[in-house]
Amino acid sequence: MLTTNRTSHFSRKYSFLYLPVFFSLVAATAWAQSEERFYVGAEIGALRSPAVTVIGDSNDRSSLCDEFINPLYASIPGCTAANRGEGDNYQVPFDGTAGTLANAFIGYQIFPHLHAELEYVTRTSNYGQRSGVRSAQGVNFDKLSDEISLAEEWLGTVTSRGLMANVYWSPSFADYISIRPYAGVGIGFGSTRVGYGSVWSRSTSPDDIATGSDQSNADDIARNLAGTASSAHDTMKDTQLTYQFLLGFSYPVRRSVSIDVRARWMVFQEFKGIIVWDPLRSHVPNIRKDGSEPVHGAMSTDDLSFLGISIGMKHHF
Numbered sequence: 283m284l285t286t287n288r289t290s291h292f293s294r295k296y297s298f299l300y301l302p303v304f305f306s307l308v309a310a311t312a313w314a315q316s317e318e319r320f321y322v323g324a325e326i327g328a329l330r331s332p333a334v335t336v337i338g339d340s341n342d343r344s345s346l347c348d349e350f351i352n353p354l355y356a357s358i359p360g361c362t363a364a365n366r367g368e369g370d371n372y373q374v375p376f377d378g379t380a381g382t383l384a385n386a387f388i389g390y391q392i393f394p395h396l397h398a399e400l401e402y403v404t405r406t407s408n409y410g411q412r413s414g415v416r417s418a419q420g421v422n423f424d425k426l427s428d429e430i431s432l433a434e435e436w437l438g439t440v441t442s443r444g445l446m447a448n449v450y451w452s453p454s455f456a457d458y459i460s461i462r463p464y465a466g467v468g469i470g471f472g473s474t475r476v477g478y479g480s481v482w483s484r485s486t487s488p489d490d491i492a493t494g495s496d497q498s499n500a501d502d503i504a505r506n507l508a509g510t511a512s513s514a515h516d517t518m519k520d521t522q523l524t525y526q527f528l529l530g531f532s533y534p535v536r537r538s539v540s541i542d543v544r545a546r547w548m549v550f551q552e553f554k555g556i557i558v559w560d561p562l563r564s565h566v567p568n569i570r571k572d573g574s575e576p577v578h579g580a581m582s583t584d585d586l587s588f589l590g591i592s593i594g595m596k597h598h599f
Contacts (some may be wrong), residue, residue, distance in 0.1 A: 320389070320391075321391075321598045321599070322387065322389075322599075323386070323389075324386040324594050325544070325592035325594025326382070326383070326592060327383050327592025328382060329588045331378055331379050331380070331381060333378045334375070334583055334585040335374070335375050335376075336478075336582070337373055337582050338374065338579055339367065339370065339580045339582070340370065342366070342370070343361060343367070343421065344424065344425075345425060345494075345503075346358055347362075347569060350506070350569070351503060351510075352497070352506070368420075369419055370421040371419055372418035372422045372433075374416065374435040374437075379411075380408065381405060381588070383592055384403075387402070389450075396450070397450040397464070398449055399447075399450065400448075401470075402444070402445055403446060404441070404443045404444075407586075407588060409438060410437075411436070411437050412434055413437070414435075415433040415435065428491070428493040429484050429492065429493040432482070432483045433482045435479065435480050436480070437476070437478060438478065439477050441474070442475075442586070444473070444548075445470045446468040449466055449468070450528070451465055451466065461531050463530070464528075464531065465528065466529075469523075469525045471524060473520075474550065475518070476518045476519075476555055478516060478581060479513075479514060480515075480557065482512045484507055484510050484511065486508055486509040489504075490508070493507060507563070509564070510563040510564035512559040512562050512564075514559045514560065518553075518581060519555065520555055522586075524548060524550050527547045528545065539597055541594075542593070542595065543591070543593045544591070545589070545590070545591045546589070547587065547588075548588055552582055554582045556579070557578065557580075557581055558577075559579065
């Protein structure tokens with residue numbers, strides 16, 4: 283009886299020692315359960331970018347309204363209107379191309395078949411193409427028909443770097459096979475850079491210039507326009523809302539390491555970039571000698587999406 287009382291007394295006196303032991307066991311169990319929940323990985327791959335149609339727009343006016351070309355511009359209706367460039371867009375098509383992509387990611391298993399992931403993706407699409415202007419409206423249509431002998435645009439390298447928040451789901455039957463397939467969606471933002479160039483040039487012969495033929499100073503206008511060119515070459519930049527659809531699978535090669543393969547369709551919000559023709563009709567990019575009407579172009583496209591496939595390693599911990 284005495285022994286029992288002593289034991290009971292000891293248990294009550296030192297019961298506080300059980301608490302850290304208990305919490306240590308709980309923490310160890312939680313850590314063991316979470317060991318396979320976190321993962322990191324990186325991949326490289328290839329992509330295919332579709333055909334691109336670039337829509338060009340600008341705040342330029344008709345060449346008749348350019349003070350450097352026609353000093354009598356003020357007498358022509360519309361040359362001083364407020365809505366310059368409105369309805370004067372043009373389109374340039376480019377073929378699809380191949381490229382490369384790479385990604386790095388960190389993820390967490392929320393539920394047995396649901397994962398959340400933060401992913402950094404970079405892509406490079408190597409267009410490197412020249413293409414003629416195929417259609418135009420308003421003032422640009424008149425320029426192409428009355429004075430332009432060459433209208434050519436160049437689309438260079440397109441690069442994007444984006445941060446995506448992804449959610450993946452894997453089917454329950456994946457628990458019973460070696461390969462674990464999954465499907466996912468993601469949304470984020472991407473910073474895109476587009477190499478772009480433009481050349482619009484005119485014949486050196488005034489006889490080939492029809493612009494201003496109905497004006498009193500038609501000969502002067504033709505001479506001033508002949509042989510002039512507008513050219514630009516720059517890297518346009520924009521930040522776009524981005525989303526993607528993914529399919530992939532993981533194949534374990536060790537307890538904590540697996541090979542990961544994923545295919546994706548990444549879609550970008552409309553890209554908009556600014557470009558300046560300097561020279562503009564062989565003079566400074568302005569249509570007024572006092573510098574009051576600077577000219578720039580606004581290039582846009584909805585076609586910078588890509589299909590890609592990548593392979594890499596995933597480490598679970």
